[in-house]
Amino acid sequence: MKTDVLETTYYADTAYRSDRIPKQKPSAERSWIRRFSKVRLPWGLTQQVAPDDFLIRRKPSSLRFQEEMNKEREEHQKLGTYIPAPYEHVDFHDRHDHERFRFSLWSKRSQFWAYLLVFGKGGFLFLLPISVLSYVVLGLVLDMSWGDLAIDGFIGVYSWFLGIPLFSWATASLIMRYFPKLWVKPSRGPIWEINRRTGLVTLFDYDNNGEYKKNGTIGELTAPFYEFDAYIATIPDRQGLSMNVLYIAHRYRDIVINFRPLFAPGEGQLCCALWDFLQNYMDTSRPLPDLPRYEQYRHLDPTTAEYDRKTRRNPRFWIDMDDATFEQELYDMRGKIDQIDTFQRPNLMARYVEYVD
Template sequence: MSTQKTPYYADTAYRSDGIPKQQASTERSWLRRFSKKRLPWGRALSLAPDAFMRRRSPNNLRFREDMRKERQEKIAAGTYVPAPYEHVDFHDRHDHERFRFSLWSSRSQFWSYLYIFGKGWSLIFTPIYILTALALAAKSREPYFEALWGLFDETFYVTMLPLYVAWAAASLILRKFPKLWVKPSRGPIWELNRRTGLVTLFDYNNNGEYKKNGTIGEITAPFYEFDAYLESGPDRQGSMNHVLCIAHRYRDIVINFSSLVNLDNRWQMPCALWDFLQNYMDTSRPLPDLPRYEEFRHLDPTTAAHDLKTGRNPRFWIDMDDETYKQQLIQLLENIDNIDTFKRPNLMARHVRYVD
């Protein structure tokens, strides 16, 4: 009896050298075209937003490796005690197979944002408040220390105390009472799957099914049926900000990546994200060479074959010293600034007729 091994990549997996012929695109409404510029497919550079590299520094990789070793040793010795919330599913994944994104629950976001708000503004306003009070007291006709105390007594409780209270309360909750803020969201938002080549948007309307029985709908389509757009708009100060979104060519499926990479006044950053997404999904190419993927590279067949052929050091990132890592980060930022996205032809036009 013969057994046939199941291929690692699905038949639907995306390959930049094997894009099928597709039907003409549907025409977008003027509202969909407004403030959105289509980005070209193909010729993606080895780029990614710098935040992707910062989140997994060599120090962080070494810490995670030590934690895994310690965990395995304790499991072998029978002394391992699971960390709080270790087995809680927070719905996010980011490895060699899939990039699944989810946000924290509203409760978790509230305490996190309160901490950031209280700490951030306290650090900004405290020196300003003190210097202003000292300057006003010096100009007062009252004795200096009386004038200074009067200013503090009149303004401190209104201006600075609320910030300090927010910072202290949020810090206390985050550090000492995890049960009050650690809570998974209802589920993921979107997923890009390298093995299947599919993009999934998770639907929480789903004709009321989620409210009835908790069933999350899935709207799925091949990656090559999405086009990327640079969406631009002014902020409150009038400065133009940019974000990447991808929209399905034939259906109403849109994924906005502003929660993944913050709005940026540099158009180059969303373009770098688009290059990253193309490289991540392209199974004819290895995984992007980023610290996050180092522990997974041997598990992806295309990447493993590439690393064997090129003799890549499997511990390239994890053994990197701080100065070299800093130079790598500087070089990445320089490459992002020099990105050539709008000079490239749209190679998808060989396979699709765009009507707008």
């Protein structure tokens, strides 16, 4: 009884529950181009899966490192010797905890230096073996001494061929390590948010009828989670290969959220796994997905706390996990993703809404 009262006061009336989905009006008809370019995914019958990136980004070793950092900070705060880390109190507008998953990109300046680092490092490491191999082949074909070839070819041509990415790598590394003020800058605000506690999905509007340019007011396009449908869109990459991206689109209004920035576009199974994860994360009739990033928050979410109490879940399941066991967990998750059965499921949302297309 106490848990029921806590859930009632903690979650908003609009919170999403898979066992209490209300009846809704018929969906708006999609344009033919949307029907042609996107595949709608079914609601319900989810599996306990998530994109493997969600595990990799919060490894147990990372959790332990963060725990040690927090302990050291608390000790220094008690002694009055704590010195805040650079940008510790800067709001970068992103959140991902037991209440909300809010996404934002870095500012264009920060993205420039990050991309320059990736381009420089990746380009140099990719071109270096090619350059060395071609240098050796040219020496054999032209029957030139290695010294003459180095002067005529390697220094003259390959210095530019390798020098540009090497210079980019070195410059970006220098700036990002020693001059954070030149590259660390928050973006203007978040892009979207899905909120477990309220059951609402929000797309932040930076047009807002000109209000953002006038006074910096960010508009919010908000609707209940159950009014969105998920779609997989197939897009070509730079090489012309087909890549899959997950979207969710509101059934009645022009609110579309693109999840492409969460991980590189790829196989459709990853998109299906993300869709299952989003449903599980938002469903307050079920505990939070059992992922490393949520372990420190599980006791704060009433449904999850009650589930963990009943199942006697180890509260340090992830943080005390050794590397070998984590690799097995990661391997098992990838196996579940490969075998996901999304396209064999009925769309349970069709019980509550009439799809006109």
